[in-house]
Amino acid sequence: MAVNKPSIPKGTRDFSPLEMARRNYIFDTIRSVFRLYGFQQIETPAMENLSTLMGKYGDEGDKLLFKILNSGEFLSSVEQADLENRAQSKVLKQISEKGLRYDLTVPFARFVVMNRDKISFPFKRYQIQPVWRADKPQKGRYREFYQCDVDIVGSTSLVNEVELLQITDEVYRRLKINVVVKINNRKILAGIAESIGEADKIVDITVAIDKLDKIGLDNVNAELASKGISEDAIAKLQPIITLSGTNEEKLETISKVLAGSEIGQKGIEEMKTIFSYTNALNLATPIELDLTLARGLNYYTGAIFEVKALDVQIGSITGGGRYDNLTSVFGMPDVSGVGISFGADRIYDVMTQLDLYPSDALRSTKLLFVTFGDKELSFAINKIREVRAAGISAEVFPEPAKMKKQMGYADSRSIPFVAIVGETEMAEDKVMLKNMATGEQKLVSIDDAISIVKA
C-alpha cells in the first residue's frame, strides 16, 4: 500500500477530546432538559431514499443534498444515450437512490407517517443527530453539523408553544448564556399582507422586512418598491415596521391595523394567549414580539421563534415554529405540530468565546498513578480498583517510564492529582499524593487519597 498524507473532506471536522468534552456538556444539558419535560428520543438513519428528500428543501436544497452512489455495478443499467449525452439529471436518477439526511424535520415527518399506528399522540419527540449539506464551507458553516430538535405533533394547543419557550429558557439558564427570544406569528404576517392589499406578495414583504436590522428602513422600503409593492401599501406598512413598545402595546396597535383581517386577528389572539401564559410563568428570558421576524421556511403556519445571544455577535442560535402540514406530503394530512431546533455548533462558538464551560465538565481523569518498577506497577493496578470503585476516573501510567515522562503526561492531560508509588510507599501500603496545582504532596492511604481527590 502506498503511504498517503491523510486529510479530511473540506467542511468536515474531527473533534478532539477537549472539543468533545465541551460538546458533550452542551448536548447533555439540552438532552436533560428535553427529558425533564417528558420528550422521548428517536433516531433515524443517516441515509434516506432520495424520494423522501428531493423536493422538500427547494431547488437549491436538492442541489445541496449529498447523494450516495448505488452499490455494485452502478453503471450497468444506465441508458447508453444518457451517458453519451452527459444527461446529468437523467444519469443521476439511474446511479443514485439514496442521500444523506439534510435536516431532522423531514425524516421526523416520515417517521411519524410510517409509525402512525404505534405512536400515542401528542407525540413529544427529540432528536440529536448530524445532518449534511454540500454548502460552500466558510467560517461557522460546515458540511456536517448537529441539530438538536424538539417537537410536539398531534396537538394544536398553544400550551405546546409555551412549553418550548420554557425549555428554551431552562436550557439557556443552565448554559449561562444570556439570550432574548424573538417571537412572531405567520398569521399576523399574512394579515398584514392582506390588509395592505398585497396578500399574494407575502413572501417578498417578509423577506424585505426581515432585513430591517441589517439594511435600515429606507433600503427596506426601496426593496419593497422594487418587488412591485404599491406606494400606498408601503405607506400602510410603515407603522408596522417601526412599531415599538411592550408586547401588549404592539398587539394593540397591530390589532387596529388588522381590524379587517380574519387571519390577522387569529394570529393576534394566539399571541395574546401565549403571552398570558409566559407572563404568569415569570421566565428569566425576555420574550419580544418582533413583527419583522419572518423565518425562511415555507412550512410555518403559526407562531415562529428565534433566539439571539446577547453577549456575542452571531446569528440565531435556536429557532422554530408551528407547522400544520408537515406530514401531508407523505400522505398524512391534518397533523399540526410545533418545534424548535438548537444549533449546537453556534452554541459551542458562543460558549467558547465567553468561556462558559464549568471546569469540572472538561476534566476527565482525576488521578494518575505513577510508578517506578514492575512491582510498583502491580501495586498500583491493584490499588486503582478502589479509586474507580469510588466513582473516580483514574489511570495508571501503563509502564514504569521516567518520572519526567509520566508527570508530563499528567500535565498535558490536566490531571489534578498524581499518586506516586515507590518502594517506601509500597512498604507502608500508601501513596505519595501530589496536588498538581499547588505542588503540595503527602504520604496517605488509598482511602485518604480518595477523600482528598473527591473533595
Add this chain to the structure above:
Amino acid sequence: MAVNKPSIPKGTRDFSPLEMARRNYIFDTIRSVFRLYGFQQIETPAMENLSTLMGKYGDEGDKLLFKILNSGEFLSSVEQADLENRAQSKVLKQISEKGLRYDLTVPFARFVVMNRDKISFPFKRYQIQPVWRADKPQKGRYREFYQCDVDIVGSTSLVNEVELLQITDEVYRRLKINVVVKINNRKILAGIAESIGEADKIVDITVAIDKLDKIGLDNVNAELASKGISEDAIAKLQPIITLSGTNEEKLETISKVLAGSEIGQKGIEEMKTIFSYTNALNLATPIELDLTLARGLNYYTGAIFEVKALDVQIGSITGGGRYDNLTSVFGMPDVSGVGISFGADRIYDVMTQLDLYPSDALRSTKLLFVTFGDKELSFAINKIREVRAAGISAEVFPEPAKMKKQMGYADSRSIPFVAIVGETEMAEDKVMLKNMATGEQKLVSIDDAISIVKA
C-alpha cells in the same frame, strides 16, 4: 408535490423511543466505564476521503464502501470515452472522492497521524459512532450500525491488554450479561505455523482451525489438507487443536511444541504476563486461552480477544487485539496500540432476548398532569414547575381533552403516576394523585406528590 408512501433504505433502521431508551442504557453503561478508566472521547466525520478508506479493508471492503457522488456538475469532467465504454472503475474515480466511514479504526489511525503533535501519548481514546457497509442485509446484519471502540496507542505495555480485560469485565458485570473472554496471541499462531514447517500458510491454518467449533476436527483436518498443508504438519497440529486444561497447562504444553520458535516463545511470554495480572485481579469474567481463536483482520500482531455471551446463541459481542503498524500506512511507523470494539447491536439483541434492562432505564415521564378546563390547565402549568425543579420528568397533557383520552395517553406511555386537577383540587391547592399500577388515588399537596413519585 406528489404524495409518496415513505420508506427507508434497506438495511437501515429507525429507532423508536423504547429502542432508544434501551440503546442509551447500553451506550451510557459502556461510556461510563470507558471514562472511569480515563479514556477520552473523539469523533471523526461520517465522510472520509476515498483515498483514506480504499485499500484498507481488502477488495471486498472496497466494494462495500458507500461512495458519495461529487456535488455539482459531477459528470462534466468525466472522460467521454470512459462514459461511452462504461468503464466503471475509471468513471468512479472521476465522480466520487468521498465515502462513508466503514469502521472506527482507520479514521482513528488517520486522526492520530494528523494530530500527532497535539496528542499526549499513550493516547487512550474511545469513540462511539455509526459505520456504514453495503453488505447484503440479513437478520442481525445492518448497513448502518454502531461501534464502540476503545484503544490505547503509543504504549507496548501489556498492562494495556490487562486494562481492556478489566473494562470488558466491568461493562458486562454492569449490563448483567454472563460472558467468557477467549484470548489468543498472533505470535503463538505464527510460532505454530513456523514449527510445523508451514510458516507461509499461517492464514489458511488459522482460518481452518477457527472453524473447529462449527465443523468438527475431521473437517478441519480435511480443509487443512485441501489447502496443501502436509500430512506431517497436520499430525503435528493435532495436540494443539485439541489442547485442553487450564490456561497454565495449555501454555506449558504449547511451550514444548514451540521450543524452537522465537516468535512463538515471545507470544507465550506475553500470555503468561497477562494471566499473572488477571489472576491477581480476580476478575468475575472467565478468561480462556483458546489456541483456535484467530480473528480475521490482518493487522493484529499480538494478543487477540473475543467475548461470547454464555446464555444466548450469538456470535462474538466484543473483540479486538494488539496491532503494531496501524498508522504506518499514513506515514507514521512504530506506533503500537491495542483496542477492542463493543458490538452495540448484538449486545442489544442479547439484552432484549434475556430482558436485562432495568425498568427504570426504560421509563421517561414519571408524572402526567390531567386537567378538565383552561383554568385547571393554567394551574397545572404552574404546579409542574415545582415537580420538574425536583428533577422529576413530568408532563401536562397540553389540552383539557376527555378523561379517557388523557388517561389512555398515560397508559400507552407507561407513565406511573397521574395528577388529576379539577375544581375541587384547585380550591384546596392540591392534586388527585393516582398510582397507575395499583389504581389507588388520594388528594395530596404538590410537595407530597413529589415525595410519593420520588419514592
